[in-house]
Amino acid sequence: MGAQQVRERFAELYGADPEGVWAAPGRVNLIGEHTDYNDGFVMPFALPHQTTAAVSRRTDGVLRLHSADVGGGVVELGLDALAPQSDTGWTAYPAGVVWALREAGHAVTGADVHLSSTVPTGAGLSSSAALEVVVALALNDLYELGLQPWQLARLCQRAENSYVGAPTGIMDQTASACCEQGHALFLDTRDLSQRQIPFDLAAEGLRLLVVDTQVKHAHSGGEYGKRRAGCEKGAALLGVDALRDVPYAGLDAALARLGGDEEVVRLVRHVVTEDERVERTVSLLRSGDTRAIGPVLTEGHASLRDDFRISCPELDLVVDTALAHGALGARMTGGGFGGSAIVLAEATDVDTLTKAVEEAFAAAGHTAPRVFEAVPSPGARRVV
């Protein structure tokens, strides 16, 4: 929905024009999966899909929230009553941001918020981070808090971890807050240092497709926790703070020290090789060899499927079908057990490839996937 429509709806709901309108994008992760809670590297870029928010300040300690994308009217919350994990609905995300800002000592005294989003929810494209970041940015501007985008990302992560109660890393919020058009963001999740890596696919005759399988397997939450605990166990056995500290060159020696714990061996191998794949992707892109990242993406998928074991038949079908029809590379992206895959292809192959994936899904009796092109887009910003 456009900024103007969001403004008009705000005025209908709250009886006055908003003070401004902001937007924050969803993201896909090009490479670097399940590395963010291991202090490792990730490389997301922002999608053209975004969450738009019209926002005004209030001075009476009240937060009013409305989303065009869910049923129901305006939800009114008192700021003094905001408490972590007190809310299981969508309002926990924006309320959590206000809570995190106030916890950090920022004098936010209330707001009226109306939201509308084009980011698919629950597809691994970070609609939750887009929602958090757009609210954080609006309040940062309106209350003149002077926080940098990476600091807003941190506060949003705190909102999601502590207030909503979802144990996620720092990637999604940083991507939404900090990405730049035509670039992927090389982020070191240990010290939050970041570099913008030119990633202008169209200029090279390439396309990156996102294939949303529309599948969400129910056990994904528990499995995420298990993988995370397994990685922590691996780090403890190896005597390092995080798996990020295991050098790629010393991987075989490290695996040999894990005492035959096959599950931990697989998890450690994925994380250490995945960090190396991010670094390889960065150097290929910096040398202008974009096509050469295809096989790196595909290697990443094999590692997530065989070592980390978080793929599913639908994701494997996207990857296998795309590769059989000329894709340069493909992999699942996001948490796993459903959600989306990405496919890097020559622009000229996109139609054939898309049709092949759709036909393969139909033949296997799966729900039709949603396929769209991901153009590296701008991060969060004020639009009106």
Ligand code: ADP
């Ligand atoms: P993802 O971030 O991968 O899309 P999550 O489960 O982390 O999936 O977040 C999705 C949740 O975020 C939704 O269930 C909803 O509670 C909230 N959400 C996202 N976008 C909106 C929106 N535009 N309006 C209301 N709630 C939203």
Ligand code: MG
């Ligand atoms: Mg999310």
